[in-house]
Amino acid sequence: MSPPTSDLFSVETIPGAGRGILASRDIPQDTTVLTSKPPAAHVLFREYRKEVCAQCFLYDRGRTLRVKDHDTGKVFCSASCQQKWVDHTGELGDGAWQDLHHFIQARSKGTKDTSGISLTDHRPDVGEIDGRWSQAKPEADVRMRKAIDGASRPTGRKQTKAAVASSTIDPDILGYLLSGILAHHQQPNQWREDVLALAMHEEPYTTTHDLEAHCTSFVQLSSIMPVELHESCTIEVCRALAAVSSHNAFGIRSGSEDGEEYMGYALYPSASYFNHSCDPNLAKQRVGNAWRFWVVRDVQQGEELCISYLGGDEKDLNLRQRRAHLREVWGFACECARCRREATSSHDAG
Ligand SMILES: C[S@@+](CC[C@H](N)C(=O)[O-])C[C@H]1O[C@@H](n2cnc3c(N)ncnc32)[C@H](O)[C@@H]1O
Structure with missing residues (x-):
């Protein structure tokens, strides 16, 4: 396409x-x-998670939306939007969102997530970016292998999740990457054709903190993803999602005017x-x-x-x-x- x-x-x-x-x-x-x-990847920022419909992005002046899925933490403006989301996301995707939701909830207790932290920092160059991602690869491979072993042993998933408990989390980056991974899983060839053809930013991370957050999120997703999603939870997919977002993402805003609430972004x-x-x-x-x-x-x-x-x-x-x-x-x-x-x-x- x-x-x-x-x-x-x-x-x-x-x-x-x-x-x-x-x-x-x-x-x-x-x-x-x-x-x-519909988008090839998107995120609704965590601060809006109770106020924006996960399917149609409706925002009702800050009111908490009435249809809530407690397992994924997503809210919907109506039962029909929830059904559309379920139909589109599928059982595997629904399970992955549940896993991510539980991971974020467990990690948010007692520890702060990193998304609001502002550090004085510099924009990493291509060398730093390549270096940090090559560190992430073996870490992710280990997590995925543990997840595969764990899938055949009932306690394995818990052990794997505990293993990443020491690093910080960024729920917005985790959500953006997961949405792209799921879109990739649904139509890998189409996704590649569409997303890899877009203009890419070679140095898309505004700070080293941002780069770190992307690499950490990738490793964390590698541990919590269902094994069936491993082929889509790759460095290629996650790096592309970051590289295309700065040149191509559209803001998800509360109304049609650009000046309104900035609730997330989408590709x-x-x-x-x-x-x-x-x-x-x-x-x-x-x-x-x-x-x-x-x-x-x-x-x-x-x-x-x-x-x-x-x-x-x-x-x-x-x-x-x-x-x-x-x-x-x-x-x-x-x-x-x-x-x-x-x-x-x-x-x-x-
Ligand atoms: C969403 S993409 C548009 C498509 C892009 N030109 C491509 O080849 O894929 C946005 C990028 O296009 C380029 N661009 C868009 N509008 C431009 C303009 N008015 N003048 C110069 N470059 C522009 C910039 O590189 C920008 O980051």
């Missing part, structure tokens, strides 16, 4: 911006150009080829756990279809501020038509 195909657009190389989406014919205003599939491979423009011709709206994109004005054949990566008041920033913000948050120098036009006119004027 990836990159996406349509009779309305094609994915092409865009000078200065990697790949992007070009209209392959004139498209009238308000036409829907893409509706994404939508088919929607990840839209470049940014400071004068976008596309709007987007989250519909449940998917996204719809439509053109906000008539678009001509050959025009690039772009969304805005800026949210709320950021849209009102001037050229210098927009470019600085996009560089800081997204890591790219904006080359959209509006920025190029404004840069030329300010250069001419000055």
Whole structure:
């Protein structure tokens, strides 16, 4: 599937911006150009776990949602959303979420998780990243072997879980990785085609603490995952999930406006080829756990279809501020038509 195909657009190389989406014919205003599939990985932050529907991401002004699954810790806005989640997740996935929930609960008693800790730290380079992941591999292999042995002995799983009790936990990273591992397990070839084709950040971890948290989470998942998921709980999958998230993740927010509560983030491979423009011709709206994109004005054949990566008041920033913000948050120098036009006119004027 990836990159996406349509009779309305094609994915092409865009000078200065990697790949992007070009209209392959004139498209009238308000036409829907893409509706994404559900995410290939996502996380709802732990602080929102009682307030956001695990299936459709509905948030009801901070109210605790009424349908709760005590075994997985997930909440739903309705019994029908819960049923959809169960149908999609399957028995194996449900079991994996239960294992993770019990692991987090057991580990949260008496010890603090690491997700809120802020350390003065540096961004690890490729060498540090490779080094830390190669340490994680043998640790994970040992845990998986113990889990396989334990699966044939009733006390084995407990022993394995006890073995990782000494390290800290990051429930958000654990949840993000598990959702990606389960998506990979359901359709490994499709997942590879979709996710590995996305733009990757070579140095995606903002701090060494963040890198450590990802490697530790991978090792912890290796111990608690059902044996049937071992083929998807790999370094390749977990590293890819981190590497693609910084360039491609969409925020899960409480409403359609970008400025609202930031409740988590999700990966939508088919929607990840839209470049940014400071004068976008596309709007987007989250519909449940998917996204719809439509053109906000008539678009001509050959025009690039772009969304805005800026949210709320950021849209009102001037050229210098927009470019600085996009560089800081997204890591790219904006080359959209509006920025190029404004840069030329300010250069001419000055
Ligand atoms: C979600 S991806 C978009 C697809 C991407 N161009 C690709 O080749 O896969 C976001 C990345 O595209 C590039 N990009 C998007 N909009 C851009 C712009 N206006 N100017 C320069 N680069 C841009 C940046 O590298 C950014 O991190």
